[in-house]
Amino acid sequence: MQELCLPGGLESDEILALERLITARRRLKKGETLYQTRDPFVGIFALRFGSAKTAILAADGHEQVSGFHMVGDIIGLDGIGTGNHTCECTALEDTEVCLLPFAKLEELARVVPSLQQHLHRVMSREIVREHGVMLLLGSMRAEERLAVFLLNLSQRYHRRGYSASEFNLRMTREEIGSFLGLKLETVSRLFSRFHDEGLVEVQQRSVRLLDLDALRRMVNRPV
Numbered sequence: 001m002q003e004l005c006l007p008g009g010l011e012s013d014e015i016l017a018l019e020r021l022i023t024a025r026r027r028l029k030k031g032e033t034l035y036q037t038r039d040p041f042v043g044i045f046a047l048r049f050g051s052a053k054t055a056i057l058a059a060d061g062h063e064q065v066s067g068f069h070m071v072g073d074i075i076g077l078d079g080i081g082t083g084n085h086t087c088e089c090t091a092l093e094d095t096e097v098c099l100l101p102f103a104k105l106e107e108l109a110r111v112v113p114s115l116q117q118h119l120h121r122v123m124s125r126e127i128v129r130e131h132g133v134m135l136l137l138g139s140m141r142a143e144e145r146l147a148v149f150l151l152n153l154s155q156r157y158h159r160r161g162y163s164a165s166e167f168n169l170r171m172t173r174e175e176i177g178s179f180l181g182l183k184l185e186t187v188s189r190l191f192s193r194f195h196d197e198g199l200v201e202v203q204q205r206s207v208r209l210l211d212l213d214a215l216r217r218m219v220n221r222p223v
Contacts, residue, residue: 022098028052028091034075036088041079043101047071050095051170054078055178056087065178067129068092068171071160077126092170137181140219145180146190147215150200154209165209 028034034045037057047069054067066087069075079085109116158164177187194200199215201208
């Protein structure tokens with residue numbers, strides 16, 4: 001958690017000062033909402049365990065999934081600019097987050113330069129992620145989108161010390177389709193195709209990536 005959410009090189013007193021900022025830990029049941037669109041922005045949340053999704057309500061009323069989040073991720077950055085959240089965040093399983101009030105976090109960052117730099121890196125990664133989603137939806141074929149999605153999950157699990165080739169999907173096929181801009185039937189068909197081609201092994205929500213190199217060749221670009 002510290003490695004993923006906090007900058008390295010902090011002195012012990014600086015770590016204690018940051019820990020004192022955590023005003024509350026909140027546990028969410030599967031399907032429970034952490035915050036909704038237009039809720040006042042009070043701070044950012046560090047995901048301690050579990051997983052969550054963020055989603056935007058489209059103009060036609062349907063939900064557009066904008067991201068999936070796992071242990072160590074920072075959630076809630078969307079509210080910094082306007083003072084209100086622009087999406088909603090929902091737990092995909094039993095989840096716990098800790099709240100860091102943003103005003104106090106900014107105050108501490110002024111006297112701890114490494115913390116300020118880390119916050120900037122976190123926000124920069126979020127911008128890069130959004131650009132990646134735009135590229136995904138705008139230029140890739142359906143099979144490339146799913147391959148990139150699986151490879152991205154593989155990388156994220158690996159960085160957290162978990163298996164890069166075997167993990168459980170906490171989100172539904174429908175939610176994956178919403179995120180990738182694909183219909184549910186297309187996602188199901190692609191999983192079956194990947195299975196038949198020996199790329200993945202799927203048992204309900206358990207996924208085993210059998211040929212990472214083949215998935216990378218499919219997208220034909222760094223992932």
